[in-house]
Amino acid sequence: MKKFLEGLxxxxxxxMFLIAILTVVYRVFLKIPTSWSVxxxxxxxxxxxxxGSAAIMKDESHIxxxxxxxxxxxxxxxxxxxxxxxxMIPFFVIFVIGSYQNLKFNWTIGLPTVDWMxxxxxxxxxxxxxxxxIFYLCINIYNDVFSKKPRPSKPGGAS
Numbered sequence: 489m490k491k492f493l494e495g496l497x498x499x500x501x502x503x504m505f506l507i508a509i510l511t512v513v514y515r516v517f518l519k520i521p522t523s524w525s526v527x528x529x530x531x532x533x534x535x536x537x538x539x540g541s542a543a544i545m546k547d548e549s550h551i552x553x554x555x556x557x558x559x560x561x562x563x564x565x566x567x568x569x570x571x572x573x574x575x576m577i578p579f580f581v582i583f584v585i586g587s588y589q590n591l592k593f594n595w596t597i598g599l600p601t602v603d604w605m606x607x608x609x610x611x612x613x614x615x616x617x618x619x620x621x622i623f624y625l626c627i628n629i630y631n632d633v634f635s636k637k638p639r640p641s642k643p644g645g646a647s
Contacts, residue, residue: 591608
């Protein structure tokens, strides 16, 4: 699933790049203002951020400060990781519920400049990414509880 999310993010990044190029071509060379490009760029950025956040939740690659955790033993680190993940789950559950409620309310409302792009699509991405993040949190909790192997201290297994 992570590879799929990363591939989707690559496509979204290309889409954002093409929108930026089209905006420059339209404004500078054709002297035509493009109000739709700002809305599509904002939506694609939101999609990029949340899909990317869901993808890196698997490896726990989000930015974190580990100066205190690095000084603890592996067993204590494991306990704190489990507690931290358990504290994150209620936040993501509320996030998913709110995304679903907004999805229902905004599904048919189009953007003023791009009628085919519905505001509900954004909330759909938020809903899906929230569910994926909860899934990865649960998998990581399971792995920490039932794993006997020590966890690498840095991403990629480097020490």
